[in-house]
Amino acid sequence: MTDSYTIVLDSTSDFPKELEEKYNIPIVLAKVIIGTKEYLDRVGISREKILDELINSEEKITTSQPSPKDFHDIFSKTLEESDHILYLGVSHKLSATYQNAMIAAKKFKGKITCIDTLSVSHGITLMAYHAILRKEQGMKLELLVEEIKEMIVNTRVYILVKELKYLYRGGRIGRARHFIGSSLKLKPLLHLVDGELDALKSVRGTKAGYRAMDKFVTKDAQEFGKFTLIGTYGNDNPKFKRLSNSVNKKLKPLKYLYVPIGPAVSCQVGPNAEAFFIAKIPEEAVDIYI
Structure with missing residues (x-):
């Protein structure tokens, strides 16, 4: 493993926007589908809009996980400026998102470390924030991976x-x-x-x-x-x-x-x-x- 790495998340982490911008964290976006219209999570539809739709709309509202191509595009762009990626993903028991990330990661020949956090939403936020602080402190990736695995069970x-x-x-x-x-x-x-x-x-x-x-x-x-x-x-x-x-x-x-x-x-x-x-x-x- 290498010291030069970037932390990547998916949007089911609900990672706070201010932290995303502060630390320049790439986020692979899920989709929200209202009736026949499709929106990108976080950027294509506001939180307030989806809450209003959930309460008042008669339309069917569903979600769709990012595709392997969605992950491939973010991984490829990120690796233009970084040697390695640490992806912290939503539990595979809650979504196919993690499996799609793994499919994409295989095409990059060992440059992407995927961790199934066995969590969702701000459980991932807590792990990601910890990983960011450790990375800024200079922690090597292999040591950070072990520490995140310890956090997962706690x-x-x-x-x-x-x-x-x-x-x-x-x-x-x-x-x-x-x-x-x-x-x-x-x-x-x-x-x-x-x-x-x-x-x-x-x-x-x-x-x-x-x-x-x-x-x-x-x-x-x-x-x-x-x-x-x-x-x-x-x-x-x-x-x-x-x-x-x-x-x-x-x-x-x-x-x-x-x-x-x-x-x-x-x-x-x-x-x-x-x-x-x-x-x-x-x-x-x-x-x-x-």
Whole structure:
């Protein structure tokens, strides 16, 4: 491996725009399809527009992962100025995006290291931000790869889904689960298990969901010791913002962000979903956050 490398992401990372621009991160874009119209995630349709469509439109709304050619084009352009690429991809159990990246990577004869983060959205953001700081510190790629693999098993997510119909449309839960949850007015609190969405528990109402999220994130923080944290949302809800800021103040992470869920991911979890992502930071890496 070589010291000259560039970190590449796909748009299901929901990597914040200001960080993308600050660190010049190439991002391979998914597509959002509304009826017969197709838009590029992040750039072809605004987050506000997709949330409005999800709530008010009768059109069928779906997503499409980047093709191998989409990855090939970004990889090729990036390698014009860099010797190697580190691609941090969405879980292969949630999307075919990672497989398409692997197909494209094979054409570049060992110049691309692909890591399946077994995560999505801001779980990838936490890993990518860590990788960026380590790269700027001068860490060799092979050492960074091992550190990111350690982060993968120590990154957790809690997603409070307000409307089950979006998960149902996306094939994330079965028909029976959708019926039971809707009829009992239960809201699923989801987490990731080996890269796959699973129901951690069902809660009766948003307040109960917030209490559960606070409980699980606090437990993780106590276990991890040193960690980074993201609170994220579809439609910005003042009540969740207060919860997120309160959790930040209480737990004192090394890095905290309060940022939105991106358009493509919103299509899967709905316009009103809210989530916490938390990642353990190795003791030897704490200094890069100070």
